[in-house]
Amino acid sequence: MGRVDNRATLDLAQDDLRTVNTSLQSANGTGETNYFRVVNPRGAHAVACGLDAPVDVEIVGHVGYFCAGMNKDARIVVEGNVGTGVAENMMSGTVHVKGDASQSAGATAHGGLLVVEGNASARCGISLKGGEIVVKGNVGHMSMFMAQSGALVVLGDAGDALGDSLYEARIYVRGKVSSLGADCIEKEMRDEHREELRRLLDVAGCEDADVADFTRYGSARELYNFKVDNMASY
16 A cells, blocks of 8 residues: 555555455545555456445445445445445445446445446346435336335436336436336426425536426335236236
8 A cells, every 4th residue: 555645546456456445445535545556457346335424435436236325424436336235324424436437336225326427237226225325327127126215317228117016216317218128107397396306406516408398207106005906016
């Protein structure tokens, strides 16, 4: 580990993943070094997982599965693409992906903000529990499947079965939607939704995007209760 101007550089070509993650997890946000630069990730899995302090982490290159999983308070930037499950189960903080994300981006996130500059694959925001996601490109099929709370903003298009079995999460899409999933419908855009969408666009660096270009989707609330007349459908 080398230091320049109170910044720490962690090199995955020299140190193993456990050593690098231990260094990141040991930072408490009040020490001498609160900015870390991780180089040569070379597609490694689980980089910068389990961080629990307001530190800044820049990952220079592509990473594999579950990058920034269980993040709490940390601000993580990935200068490349990410594999399955980026920011999975995030509690707070921010994760900013400069490239594309594979499937299940932001899965089960309870809080925090995930921004994807490129596209996100299938099941983006699956079982979202309060986190917020902004994707500047497209999202794949089954995005927001069983999402319970939180929001997804898509500046591009959405694939098939968007919002399938959705609960109370909110979806905003600027482009076209291939198809809606079970119990997901187009809904009215009220002032509270315009305000939320404007805030998310601004924090994601999309100040030029027009709220009026987006459509809101949400739950029809027809799957909340068992109905004997629909027994054949269950």
